Amino acid sequence: MTTSTSKTVGRRAFLAGSAAMLGAPALAQSVNGDGTVEIERDISKIVRRNVSSFRSLDWRPYFSNLNNGAILVDTTSRALHYWSEDRSTYKLYPTSVPLTEDLTRRGRTRIVLKDPEPDWRPTPSMKQRNPEWPDYVPPGPDNPLGTRALHLSWTYYRIHGTHDTRKIGRRSSNGCIGLYNEHIEQLYELANVGTQVLLI
Incomplete structure (x- = not known):
């Protein structure tokens, strides 16, 4: 008992x-x-x-049309939204965002180049802040841009992958928007040169 x-x-x-x-x-x-x-x-x-702000959104408050598709990056909720031109595809991905407000750029831009094997060079300001960083990193597992990169019309700004998955969901970048490699590979196939991008 x-x-x-x-x-x-x-x-x-x-x-x-x-x-x-x-x-x-x-x-x-x-x-x-x-x-x-x-x-x-x-x-x-x-x-x-941020947890509860990571939710699906409608494109209409942010874009007048979906010509060439549209990407919205919300730096507060650390989320990237993608809508296809024909409205058949909607994707929502967690992101990394810039470390500080002075590194954060907001506004309208577009994709100007799709890079299937990105290599990386630190910008002059990055090199000034971190002189120990290498001048060049070729494509591969040590590359900070991960497996794919979408270059924006703003100089030095990209949406790209990362091999360091701890960065996603955090303020951790020097200005770019980072995604898990599997997510940037999906987005790379969906987005086109000319896809409109809005960072808020």
Whole structure:
């Protein structure tokens, strides 16, 4: 009898503990009072990530048409939205965004070049901030631009992949918009030279 009682108590304690753990994120969000962010603990710092703003959107408030397709990058929710010209395809991807406001550019641009094997050179300002960085990185697993890159009409700005998946969902770039490699490969096939892009 003692054995079955301890098993029952043990199972009840486990279930109660599990329920408390499952309820903790909701409680933490309501205590935070924001409701749209979760706190993620990094080894070096606390990173605020937007959660509930990552949702599907309609293209109409942002574009007058879908000629050549359209890409909306929301730097607040850290999300990239893609709509095809014929409206048959809609994609929503998590992104990395620039580290700081002074590195963040907003406005309308377009894709001017699709690069299937991007190589990388730091911009002069990057090199000034990080003189230890290499002058050139060829295509491959060490390339900061990942497996594909979509060059924008703004000099040095791209939507590209990354091999460092920890960067996605964070403020982690020097100005570009980063995607998981599998997502940039999908977007690369969908988007065209001339696809309109809006960063907000």
